[in-house]
Amino acid sequence: MAQFSLNINAQTYNIDVSPDxxxxxxxxxxxxxxxxxxxxxxxxxxxxxxxxxxxxxRSCSFPVSAVKGKVVTIEGLSEKGDHPLQLAWQEVDVPQCGYCQTGQIMSAAALLQRNPSPTDKDIDMAMSGNICRCGTYLRIRKAIHTAAKGGADE
Ligand code: FES
Ligand code: FES
Structure with missing residues (x-):
């Protein structure tokens, strides 16, 4: 066990866990x-x-000992669930079972931070590591365009 101080969603957490x-x-x-x-x-x-x-x-494969920096989870993406992507996800009614969707939104949010106006190709590349068993890919793409451009999906 070892002690770690983590900044998660703008809060400091001191934890005692195995480094791996x-x-x-x-x-x-x-x-x-x-x-x-x-x-x-x-x-x-x-x-x-x-x-x-x-x-x-991918937090499943990222040892806590390697975390140097600020972590944001879906709980910290916005104060009231009103990040533009979260609103677009509701508008487009993206989720089916929902299981993959927090990961989808977090990948999409990272994309929009570095590319505020992504093309379909940009979106497909950035989101290619996020699997949806329910096949909501087209709605995900539409919602990302909606968040980026106020509804100007292609
Ligand atoms: S649970 Fe981390 S990538 Fe699948
Ligand atoms: S909505 Fe079911 S896995 Fe993506």
Whole structure:
């Protein structure tokens, strides 16, 4: 066990865990932030996506000892669930079962931070690591355009 001080959603958490504990385990089991989901556990599906200093990372495969910077989870993306992507997700009615969707939104948010007007190709590339078993890809793309351009989807 070792002590770590983590900045998550603009709060400081001091925790005592094994250094190789995946960040996802810390978020869900230690801190109770269960919006971030476990899917494959092997950095293959994107369900566990969070931000580290604005970049999308797979928290299932990111040891807590490697976390140097500010983490944002879906709980910290906006104060009232009103991030433009969250509003667009509702407008477009994106989710089916919902399981993959927090990871999808976090990847999309990282994309829009570095590219506020992505093309379909930009979106497909940025989102290619986020798997949706329900096949909501077209609605995800539409919602990203909606958030980026106020409804100007293609
Ligand atoms: S649970 Fe992390 S990528 Fe699948
Ligand atoms: S909405 Fe069901 S897995 Fe994506």
């Amino acid at each position: 504990t995946p960040l996802l385990w810390v978020l869900r089991d230690t801190l109770g932030l269960k919006g971030t989901k476990f899917g494959c556990g092997k950095a293959l599906c994107g369900a566990c996506t969070v931000h580290l200093d604005g970049n999308a990372i």
